[in-house]
Amino acid sequence: MTEQVPGKVDMDKLVSLCKRRGFIFPSSEIYGGLGACYDYGPLGAELKNNVKKAWWKAAVQDRDDMVGLDASILMHPQTWVASGHVEGFADPLVECKQCHQRWRADHIKDGKCPACGGELTEPRMFNLMFKTFVGPVEDEASVVYLRPETAQGIFVNFQNVLNSTRRKLPFGIAQMGKSFRNEITTGNFIFRMREFEQMEIEYFVKPGTDEQWFKHWVEQRFNWYSNLGIKKENLRLRQHTKDELAHYARDCYDIEYLFPIGWSELEGIANRTDFDLKQHSQYSGKDLSYFDEETKEHIMPYVIEPSAGVDRSVLAFLADSYDEEKDKEGLRVILRLHYALAPIKVAVLPLSRNEKLLPLSKEVYDSLRKCWMVQYDDAQSIGRRYRRQDEIGTPFCVTIDFQSVEDRQVTIRERDKMRQIRVPIEVLKATLEAKLCGESLEVLPPGGKKWLGFE
Ligand code: GAP
Numbered sequence: 001m002t003e004q005v006p007g008k009v010d011m012d013k014l015v016s017l018c019k020r021r022g023f024i025f026p027s028s029e030i031y032g033g034l035g036a037c038y039d040y041g042p043l044g045a046e047l048k049n050n051v052k053k054a055w056w057k058a059a060v061q062d063r064d065d066m067v068g069l070d071a072s073i074l075m076h077p078q079t080w081v082a083s084g085h086v087e088g089f090a091d092p093l094v095e096c097k098q099c100h101q102r103w104r105a106d107h108i109k110d111g112k113c114p115a116c117g118g119e120l121t122e123p124r125m126f127n128l129m130f131k132t133f134v135g136p137v138e139d140e141a142s143v144v145y146l147r148p149e150t151a152q153g154i155f156v157n158f159q160n161v162l163n164s165t166r167r168k169l170p171f172g173i174a175q176m177g178k179s180f181r182n183e184i185t186t187g188n189f190i191f192r193m194r195e196f197e198q199m200e201i202e203y204f205v206k207p208g209t210d211e212q213w214f215k216h217w218v219e220q221r222f223n224w225y226s227n228l229g230i231k232k233e234n235l236r237l238r239q240h241t242k243d244e245l246a247h248y249a250r251d252c253y254d255i256e257y258l259f260p261i262g263w264s265e266l267e268g269i270a271n272r273t274d275f276d277l278k279q280h281s282q283y284s285g286k287d288l289s290y291f292d293e294e295t296k297e298h299i300m301p302y303v304i305e306p307s308a309g310v311d312r313s314v315l316a317f318l319a320d321s322y323d324e325e326k327d328k329e330g331l332r333v334i335l336r337l338h339y340a341l342a343p344i345k346v347a348v349l350p351l352s353r354n355e356k357l358l359p360l361s362k363e364v365y366d367s368l369r370k371c372w373m374v375q376y377d378d379a380q381s382i383g384r385r386y387r388r389q390d391e392i393g394t395p396f397c398v399t400i401d402f403q404s405v406e407d408r409q410v411t412i413r414e415r416d417k418m419r420q421i422r423v424p425i426e427v428l429k430a431t432l433e434a435k436l437c438g439e440s441l442e443v444l445p446p447g448g449k450k451w452l453g454f455e
Contacts, residue, residue, distance in 0.1 A: 004260060004261070005258060005259070005260055005261070005262055008258065008259075008260045008319065009260055009319055009322040010260065011188070011189060011260040011261060013322075014189070014260065014315075014318060014319060014322060015189055017322075017333070017391070018041075018044065018318070021043060021391060021392050022041035022042045022043045022044065023040070023041055023043045023044035023047065023318070023343075024038050024039070024040055024041060024044045024189075024190060025038065025039045025040075025041055026038060026039070027039050035186055035194065036183060036186035036187075036192060036193045036194040037193060037194055037195055038189075038190050038193060038311075043343040043344070043392055044314070044343075046343030046344070046373055047314060047317070047318075047337075047341060047342075047343045048197075048310060048311075048314055050340060050341045050342070050343065051310055051313050051314055051317065051341060052176055052197075052199065052310060053340075054224075054228060054340050054341065055176065055199045055224070055308070055310075055313075056068070056174070056176070058220075058224050059172075059174040059199070059201055060174050063172075065170060065171045065172060066171065066172045066173070066174055066201070066203075067161060067165055067167070067171070067172075067173055067174070068173070068174050068175065069153065069154055069157060069161065069173050069174070069175045070175065070177065071150070071153025071154070071156075071157060071175060071177075072153070073146060073147050073177070073178055073180075074132075074134065074144050074145075074146070074147075075144070075145075075147060075152065075153065075156065076144075076156075077143060077144050077145060078283055078284070079152050079156060079280075080129065080145050080148075080152070081283060082279040082280050082282070082283035082284070083152050083155075083276065083279065083280075084247055084248065084279070085129060085145075085148060086127070086129075088247060089127060089128055089129060089148060090125040090126055090127045090128060091104050091105075091106070091125070091126055091128060091183075091184055092104065092105035092106060092123035092124070092125060092126070093105065093123060093124055093125070093126040093184050094108065094120040094121050094122070094123050095120065095121045096113035096115065096116060096118040096119070096120055096121075097118055097119045097120065097121060098113065098116055098118030098119065099113060099115055099116045099118055101113060101115050101116075102184055103120070103184065103185055104184045104185040105120075105123040107185045108120065126182075126184060127182075128148060128181045128182050128183065128184075129145045129146070129148050129180075129181070129182070130145065130146040130148075130180045130181075130182055130194075131143050131144070131145055131146075132144060132145075132146065146179075146180035147178075147179055147180065148179055148180060148181050149179050149198060149200070149307070150175045150176065150177050150179055150198045150200045151200050151202060151276075151305060151307065152276070153175060153177075154173045154175055154200070154202040155202065155276040155277060155280055155288075156280060156284075157173070158173075158202075158204070158277060158280075158288055159286070159288055161173055162290065168293075169204055169205060169206050169290060169292070169301055170203065170204060170205040170206070170209065170213060171203075171204060172201050172202060172203035172204065173201070173202050173204075174199075174200070174201045175199075175200055176197060176198065176199040176200070176310065177197060177198065178195060178196070178197055178198075179195075179196055179197070179198045180194065180195050180196075181194060181196075182194060188259075188261050189315065190311040190312070190314065190315050191259065191261065191264065191311075191312060191315055193311055196309060196310070196311045196312075197309070197310035197311060198307060198308065198309055198310065199307075199308045199309075199310055199313075200305065200306070200307045200308070201217070201304075201305065201306045201307075202272075202276075202303050202304075202305055203217060203303065203304040203305070203306075204290070204301035204302070204303055205301060205302050205303075205304065206292070206299065206301065206302070207274065207299065207300075207301070207302045209302075210250075210271055210273070210302040210304060211251075211271070213304045214251060214269070214271045214304050217269050217304050217306050218237065218253050218255075218269050220306075221255060221267055221269055221306045221308070222235065222237065222255055225255065225257075225266070225313075225316070228317070228338045228340065228341060229317070229320065229321065229336070229337065229338035229341075230257065230316060230317070230320045231320060233258075234257055234258040234320055235255060235256070235257055235258075235266075236255075236256050236258075236263065237253050237254070237255060237256070238253065238254045238256050239251070239252070239253050240252040240253070240254070246270065247275075248270070248272045248273070248275040248276065249270040249271060249272055249273075250271045250272075250273050251270070251271040252268055252269065252270040252271070253268070253269050254266070254267070254268050254269075255267040255268075255269070257312075257316045257319075257320075259315065259316065259319060260319055265312075266308070266309070266312055266313065266316055267306060267307060267308035267309070267312075267313075268305075268306075268307050269304070269305065269306045269307070270304070270305045270307070271302070271303075271304055271305075272302075272303040272304070272305050273302050273303070274300040274301065274302055274303070275303075276303060277289075277300050277301065277303070278300055281300075288300070317337060317338075317341055318335070321334075321335045321336045321337045321338075321393060322334075322335060322336075323335075323336050329383065329387075332387060332390060333387075333390065333391045334390045334391070334393075334415065334416070335390070335391065335392060335393030336393070336415070336416060337393035337395075339395045339435075339436045339438070341393075342392075342393045342394060342395050343373060343392060343393065343394075344373050344374065344375050344389070344392060344393075344394045345372035345373055345374065345394070345395060345396065345432070345436055346368055346372055346374045346375075346394065346395070346396045346397070346398060346432060347374065347375045347376075347377055347385070347389045347394050347396070347397045347398070348361060348364055348365040348368065348374060348375070348376050348377075348397075348398050348400070349376075349377055349378065349382060349385050349386075349397055349398065349399050349400070350378050350399075350400045351382060351399060351400065351401040351402070352378075353378050354402075356402065356405060357400055357401070357402070357404075357405065360400055360404055360405055360408075361376070361378070361400045362376075364398060364400060364410065364425065364428065367428075367429065368398070368428075368429065368432070371429065371432075371433070372432075372436070375389070375394070377389075382399065385397070386413065386418075389415070390415055393415070394415060395414060395415050395416075395435075395436065396412055396413070396414055396415070396432055396435065396436075397412070397413045397415075398410050398411070398412055398413075398428065398432075399411040399413060404425075408424060408425045408426075409422050409423060409424050409425065409447075410422070410423065410425060410428060412428070412431065412432070414435070414441060417441075419441065419451040419452065420451065420452040421444070421445075421448050421449065421450070421451045421452065422448065422449045422452075423445050423447060423448040423449075424446075424447040424448075426447075427445045427446055427447055427448065430445065431445035431448065
């Protein structure tokens with residue numbers, strides 16, 4: 001079922017690297033796993049956190065017009081009536097009459113079951129929301145839903161945020177967190193999951209300025225991915241056709257990425273108009289309008305919504321950074337992750353396990369780990385250890401050798417071009433900090449000698 005784009009890393013190779021190195025595991029694997037649910041291992045948890053941190057920085061920290069929110073997953077069930085999800089958040093489901101596998105009708109190409117070629121039933125609409133119950137009684141009155149998007153938590157808090165922060169239009173609210181969808185067609189690793197994380201912005205503007213802000217956000221969000229290292233040729237924008245638009249949207253662009261399975265949605269940016277605030281005003285009976293001090297009028301703001309998936313972003317960052325190089329020892333696998341995303345920033349590698357190197361190696365390790373996620377590795381040859389770090393995307397390795405004990409200088413080796421530089425320990429932290437923050441590698445630290453292996 002999975003197609004493979006020529007020239008892109010094989011999805012199976014990526015899945016295997018993720019499992020082997022502790023990025024991503026199938027959920028509850030010892031029981032055979034659970035369809036479309038995944039667990040992030042030690043390195044995956046770091047990578048995912050770094051993606052979220054980078055998003056929060058761009059969405060909230062770096063802007064004067066944005067604030068954050070962390071709403072609960074379980075919400076009043078009327079929320080989903082007002083938003084249209086109870087009525088319309090459904091996909092067309094077909095079942096194979098022969099093997100009884102179920103498929104999303106719009107994912108079927110030739111009208112036959114993709115697994116066995118059997119005949120399919122007529123499509124019926126299947127609501128994707130997971131239901132559960134609040135309290136001890138499991139009846140209709142206690143049904144609640146696991147949120148299928150984080151967005152509604154923002155809309156229902158619009159007045160709370162407005163009143164507590166005294167914001168003026170235009171301003172936005174950012175939120176990231178878990179969402180749940182009982183997807184019919186799964187597969188393709190973490191591309192489509194039943195439990196996943198979203199990073200969503202609802203940006204409230206005066207009606208009439210919505211198109212200008214829509215353009216702004218499409219540009220901002222596209223640049224976010226390319227600034228974090230995704231190659232521009234692997235990103236594109238696709239405008240939704242009129243019949244594709246969601247019921248609430250006036251316009252929508254998808255940022256698409258060339259995944260190993262082909263061009264697919266990474267993030268959607270929609271002009272949701274005043275649909276949601278109006279709906280929630282109507283269903284809750286609470287006035288969610290905004291009082292414009294200039295015109296002395298109550299208006300219903302329009303909303304621009306950039307909505308991204310954490311897991312899909314992780315997959316895109318992994319796929320885009322994966323690289324292989326042939327060298328005399330075989331194949332060197334490198335994750336050329338942006339430094340901000342790399343799970344481990346620095347590895348401390350004593351040249352050998354010789355006890356003379358131990359005190360200084362531990363001293364360096366203890367001092368660096370106060371600042372970053374740092375790994376200490378003294379097992380096997382130095383060449384193998386460099387490769388292990390390359391494969392998980394560690395930007396810098398610091399090597400301590402016998403000369404280091406004499407002169408308190410260590411070697412920094414960088415991942416991408418394998419250049420090396422020798423620096424005094426007292427400027428090591430400052431040097432790494434400058435390089436991790438993006439200072440050019442060509443700039444030498446005080447007391448540092450020229451990069452070795454510089455092309
Ligand atoms: N509030 C709008 C909204 O939820 P969406 O296009 O359904 O829009 C936004 O979802 C993003 O969430 C997608 O672009 C994708 O990155 C991510 N996403 C949606 N469903 C997903 C799933 N089943 N598994 C992983 N990510 C998903």
